[in-house]
Amino acid sequence: MRARSELKNYRQESYYFRIRLAVAAAFVLLCFGILAARLFYLQMAKHEHYHTLAENNRISLVPIVPNRGLIFDKNGVVLAHNFFVYTLEITPARVKDVEETINQLSELVEIGTLDRKRFKKILSESQEFESVPLRTHLNEAEAARFAVNRYRFPGVEIKSRLFRHYPQGALGSHMVGYIGRINDKDLINLKESGELSNYKGSDHIGKSGLEEYYESILHGKTGFKQVETDSGGHAVRVLSSTPPVPGDNLILSVDSKLQKIGEDAFGDKRGAMVAIQPKTGEVLAYVSMPTFDSNLFVGGIDTENWKALNESLDKPLINRPLRGIYPPGSTFKPFIALAGLEAGRRAPPFSINDPGFFTLPGNTHRYRDWKPQGHGVVDMRKAITISCDTFFYGLAHEMGIHAMTDFVRHFGFGQRSGIDISGELEGLLPTPEWKKRRWNQPWYPGETVIFGIGQGYMLATPMQLAQATAIFANNGVAMKPHLVTGIQEASSGTIRTVEQVVTDRMELKPENVEIVRKGMEDVTLPGGTAVAVGAGAPYTVAAKTGTAQVVGIKQGEKYDASKLDERHRDHALFIAYAPADDPQIALAIIVENGGSGGSVAGPIARKVMDYYLLGKEPAESTPINPIALPEAAIAPATTEEHAHD
């Protein structure tokens, strides 16, 4: 009985157990059914979608960055070129602890505090997955040491990158400019111009000077490789490729020797000089002092150097020829003189007897001449030579402001010269309309008077002064100033010559031009304001000196240079062209706080003209730099490509 009940129990129990098992089995089948449905969804329903994703994963377009065009001076001296350097780079997204990684790397490769600072700065401006350079210019030994330990540093790579180098360093840095890392603003500009795709893989772009102006020509066309890549972005094999087109080279009209002589002549003074071939508009020298080393900007400038440059009282970063604006002072007089002559006023034998000041009719205010006792009898030619203020006060008053501004506008005042560097300022050619608009104030007759000697609201850039001088030297025919004379295709070597453009043509009476020119020639002769410039020169120089006030001087007060702080002294101005009978070079110079134009700016002009016209080098001349690469710069001339670039 007991056995039977046990058996019955067992059977019943077994029955319940089997029901439980059957429920479990049904559950298993249900769950596997869900899995099968999910797999069907992925592999059949969404197959196309995932197939595309897998292909996108697998195939990537790797940009091949084109070589940037080189920049040469007129004699083939290299001003900007490229070379390969090993750089040690970190992709932050693939590194756990960036700080710790850098510390470990510094045991293998020297990493200075400047490197760290620059890295941090670039890091803060970059995306997580972008490769950020930590150290540049690794030498062979350092590269090898890292290569051996590479397995310890996932996300850290040595890349061989094309680097921009300016062999002349600080020479003509405002003209040549520099390239720098592409920032957000550049990206927006590139997007707007539709050029963004051409910059895939590029991380530098022209930021200033010719590097910026000719960016589209220098950059070239980016090539592409279709490669199969693994998840780490390493190319496994190349499927197809379109080679890049290197950027074109620029050939300048500037002679770097002349440029160097110009810069050296400034010494430690601040200022600018632009020299132009008046017949062609070719710029022969483009000096902005002080200069800076363009190479500092290429790898991303570190904060200390940047601070030093940006906060310096000398303002080395200002491109003075285009962005320095100064009252032209007496250098403006030749143009007013010509305006008067062309208007039929002051033609010889007209003369005045200068008492040392000018007064407007019915007003006692004295517009003083720089020479308190006056110059005595002064005609037009002498007025230019001795820079007689009284003579020009009267002329300006008689002509009226509009007659003068309408005339001198043809010499380029108040408008951009159109030189091939961006950022040029317009200066200011003031008119009553302008004053009403700008200040909502009436124009006073006295303002017309001082306009005659280049004072008041009148402002001009050194570039404008040089261009005006060149136009005058070229008998009123304005040539568009330009630095680049030829664009050379990198692959074939063929050179496209840049066209010379006439921007304005004035019909000037030769006898009027002659009077002004004679007056300017006398400036460099005994009795003129810049005798030193002409002394002993085998060519004739037509010139005009000037000073521009920095601090206003009250009526009746005397200007005393020795009493003033150096930075409050007048700016020295100087314009000249030579030879006067067949002008080959026209220039304008400004020496900030230099005092008098003739004695400070004149010698600079003389050195430049002596070299340009005679090939004569100053005694203290230093040689220019032939192509010299920084140490440890040369890496094998192959680019490593990375899909994540």
Add this chain to the structure above:
Amino acid sequence: MIDRIYKGLVRHIDGFLMGCLLLTLLLGLFVLYSASGESSARMFAQLTNISVALLVMWLAANIPPQHLERIALPLYLLGVLLLLGVALFGEITNGARRWLDLGVARIQPSELMKIAVPMMLAWYFAKREESLRLTDYAIAAIFLAIPAAFILKQPDLGTTLLILGSGIFVIYLAGFSWKLIIAMAVGAAALAPLLWTMLHDYQRRRIIILFDPHQDPLGAGYHTIQANIAIGSGGLAGKGWLNGTQSQLDFIPERTTDFILAVFGEEFGLLGNLLLLLLFTLIIGRGLVIAAQAQSTFCRLLAGSISLTFFTYAFVNIGMVSGILPVVGVPLPLISYGGTSLVTLMLGFGILMSIQTHKKLVAT
């Protein structure tokens, strides 16, 4: 002579189960060769693992289940002791404390518990069979909760789930009231938010990413996204063995271990996946049949639990790789590279075979 030796060797082997297992293991070797980048070293290592696992299975198959019943309690106690040891002196690898260095060898006590826990519970219910009360289920639950808590603390969510599963299956098969099952299911749903606060950050993240892997495509979601791309791009018939681009170009993380199904699905397609599901179903089905035919409560419960735990393995892994379950670190049974879990699994199958082949004839 040879015939007799062979017969002696296979006396306690279940032919059907063995066939399914060997087929699956072979399939695994093929995928592993592809997933490891055609590494023969990996192949030999896995072959060694398989050999050891087969030996363990054979040994287990030859131990009569009555012996197993006797060592269930001591084994469980030893396991808990070792887990305590891990918690106190364990080595930390990859942020988890799972290994115990005994001087001669490093062991992972949580693996032992995958077998010891269902044995313990099966033993307990077999012992209390005559007068089973609700309190017995509560006591069983405590036996289950102790090791589970230790392992969750390590932390090892995957193993915890598997062990909880194995124990819950025993409790379920032992006849736990349906009403209470439903009530607890409702209660669990209500308690879910509380559980949420107890999870580790990385576990929570995995669950969040499960529902939206694209929230963190380069981080925690990367695994799931890339695995789905691999499986989906495989299509019906797959890209062919050794030809999976996702697999061969290193887009799938952990592709020889937890995510090996992505490689399998990419190269062998939906057909391959269905074949694998079929093999798994046959293995589980055979296990459930063995459980149904088992003659003692201990054997029944243990066999049922082992079969259903195997199901949990397969379901959780395939679910997580195909993106419907969170990534919890459970390998694909019999396929993923690795010796530890393989040995434990085959030990389980050995026990199943032992239960099946040590049956006494019963008159009906």
